[in-house]
Amino acid sequence: MARVGVFVCFCGANIAGVIDVPAVVQEAKKIKEVKISIEYKYLCSDPGQQIIREAIVQNRLTSVVVAACSPRMHEKTFRKALLDAGMNPYLLEIANIREHSSWVHQKDKKAATEKASDLIRMAVAKSIANEQLHEISVPVTKRALVIGGGIAGIQAALDIADARIPVTLVEKSPSIGGRMAQLDETFPTLDCSQCILTPKMVDVASHPYIELIPYSEVIELQGYVGNYKAKIKKKASYVDFSSCTGCGACTQKCPVKVPNEFNMNIDKRKAIYTPFPQAVPNKPVIDAEHCTMLLKGKCGICAKVCEKGSINFKMVDEVIEREIGAVVIATGYDLWDPKPYEEYGVGRYKDIITSLEFERMVSASGPTNGVPVRPSDGKVPKNVVFIKCIGSRDEAKGIEYCSKICCMYTAKHAILLHHKVPDSHAYIFYMDIRAAGKGYEEFVKRAQVETAATYLRGRVSKIYKKGDKLMVRGEDAQIGQVVEVEADLVVLATAVIAPKDNPALARLLGVSYDKYGYISEAHPKLRPVETAKAGIFLAGCTQAPKDIPDTVAQASACAAKVCGLFAGDTMKKDPMISTINNEFCSGCLNCIKVCPYQAIVTEEIPLGHGSKEIRTVAKINEGVCQGCGSCVAICRSMAISLAGFTDPQIINEIVAI
Amino acid sequence: MNKLTYFPGCSAHGTSEEFDHTLKLVMQTLDVQMEEIPDWNCCGATSAHVMTENLALALPMRNLVLAERLENKTMGIACASCYSRMKGTKKHLDENPELARRINTTVIDEGEYKGTIDIKSMLQYCYEEIGLETIKSKVTKSLSGLKVACYYGCLLTRPKDITLFDSPEYPMSMDLLMEALGAKAMEFDFKTECCGASFSISNTEVVESLSGKILEVAKESGAHLIVVACPLCQSNLDMRQPDIEKHTGRKFDLPVMYFTQLMALAFGYPEKELKLPKHIVSVEAALKHIGEAIPEPEKVKKIKKAVEAESEVE
């Protein structure tokens, strides 16, 4: 005979404010299997759990029903209480009388109380049919896949690899480094970006635990936490990296010039190119869209000058597979195209540039040797107007959010301009100055004092041309007047946006993304580096705009999570999964079609006892099964059973109401 | 023959007679029959909507009801301000059917409002429904040599979700129309800046400063004249010009013409049909540029480009 204990929680006023808890407790006592039914203010507290533990022992309970909040909140807590009392934790059932009753029926206390009693009756009935279950252990593949080789991906890969866990780092472009490689000096300390980044890039290339796969993309991911399988497409580079020494003879001699995306198209690169001198790996790739040999079969100069014979025009894309246990997404960000700012003449005036273009110009290794110039006539500008929040905080033309970094880098640009062109003057139109961060406010002050930059609070409404100058008309809200500034160069701080491929990547990995295309974290406050899918983490701007310090911090946090996941040789897994009784299985294999996790495979068994003939049936891979129950529903032979949700349990619940 | 319901607006019968007249000539050439709405009333212009919302809706609504009775697909409106009031009202009424019904039944005796007519400015009608190709085919006297600055004003393309036409900040339809006539449309940044509109009467200083700026930038662009599509813009830029010149000490000499006057000219109508004496700033000198060869900076650019391209694929 079953002996069930019912424990009803007040949850402060959350439940007791609506539901008549003592009445519910009395109602439960009427069920014949219920041996004890009591209430308590907060069952999840230590004294609350103590009550449950004592009751289990004293009443020799065979199952336990806790009527409280959602199992998502405290199922683990109460299972542990059962375990501590010497009971199998899966003999617990939770009746969710908070989310399912008191919170949603606040206006009808009587009905809410009745519904709570019904939920308890169902849980009691189900628990009677509960079986003892035991956690499953599955082996873990201790290798992490990091997608994206910006500073986020670099940091995560290095930290994981330093813990002696192998890492596969997949980077889309020919070199790692990301946007940080394009920056000159960095706020808030003005240390040179290349100087602090390049050593890390070199570390990645030489680390014994890191496998760097550049010029590649992840195209498929299967499996589950601890046991994923990834397909990676290596794009044809037409250069054999193993023999190429990176001498650069080919790039020098290639006759085809193409706008150089690394330098924001300010200068040209060749059709065979390394994106920048410090690139890692420092090997060229051929841009198939522009190489005349690949397009028209004419040229082949690079192959002629290459002493190592590394050029191979016949190379094709290659797909490789890696088994991994965890994934870190670090695909970074893009910048918003300011074309909708037609009133500024964007696209018509060459001397309106974006902040990243400015960044490349002031970079010592940039296309203009570190001196900002006007694209129209190559002259060094004296009056430079910086406009912030271009596309950010702009529901009409761009996006609603604040891009977070542009206030800071614009202050930096004012300082850099002052360093490079001492007799210049910076005018900065802003809506707010957002400088929250260690040393940030001080940095903005420095820009204001050291460079005497003119900060004008207000939006620019118009830019028009006067001779070879650009007239920038805006509001100075502090004096309540329209002002006009005669500018030689205008720099737009364009919004940070999610990479356009993020949604496709998210779908491929099975994680969610927000309305802007950023990858979603599992919880905005408490689980900021995990996605909702177990074993997939995220770092850097792929989640939201952030600066380098925040990016690095998040990347290291990711690494800690990955190391935690790989701490043991096996991973514990919930036993609530499906099993197939192959005697009943007719072999229709419909279950394979509906399983979203590819957890079902086929198996050949003898046709009958002792028979030599065989038949094909379905079989569940218990490591992969997530217990969703889709197969149970589709099986016409009723051969599949889901532990914790067996037919007797469900039927008991239905009969109880 | 296309039929078009026509709402001229008050100015067409007064200050902007030359607009109305040339518009009719041009439409004749383009084979469009204009049917003026019988017994139309003032759209409420800039005053009604600052007084009471209901009046501001009722005035255009009566016109819409009358227009629907003519059963043409489209209504063309000459004045930008009328256009904005009528199209804005239609959107508002269509989004608030209950309000539409209330106003309809309480103050409008002329019939039921259905919300079926398509409202277009005359520029929009030429650009969208007639099309540049057709217009080009009617040109008998090319305006080549003439450099123009196209001024759209605030209301022709704005607000964007009401007008649903061209770019709200840097429209090009009139520029392209002028190029179809053979003229050269100059790069002009102040296409959609406000001229001061009806403050012309109550606060002339503001209008002089705003319109002055437009004239300055138009002059800077190298244009011989300004082209407009709105009577109020025309009168502010033309009529106020001598005063602006006096107060700023700058000489502009920029005639301000309706796009339809230039169309009529290009379609071969004699100059006297343009009603040029109605202009304050004389048009004569500007029109003399027609036929002049413009030294082609475009060509120079093209040559440069070709040279560049060649050096790329050595």
Ligand SMILES: Cc1cc2nc3c(=O)[nH]c(=O)nc-3n(C[C@H](O)[C@H](O)[C@H](O)COP(=O)(O)OP(=O)(O)OC[C@H]3O[C@@H](n4cnc5c(N)ncnc54)[C@H](O)[C@@H]3O)c2cc1C
């Ligand atoms: C003008 C400007 C100035 C700045 N100045 C500063 C500064 O002074 N100080 C500061 O702290 N921050 C600064 N920042 C911010 C800084 O650039 C970012 O914080 C940092 O680059 C974020 O790193 P990340 O790795 O997240 O992204 P990214 O640098 O964008 O790197 C992402 C990487 O992932 C790769 N990738 C993308 N998609 C895929 C895919 N599907 N598969 C494989 N690889 C992929 C990309 O090729 C790239 O290499 C500045 C930003 C701008 C725009």
Ligand code: SF4
């Ligand atoms: S073959 Fe292609 S990459 Fe090589 S030199 Fe010629 S154009 Fe450049």
Ligand code: SF4
């Ligand atoms: S960081 Fe500053 S400039 Fe950038 S969007 Fe936010 S407020 Fe605007």
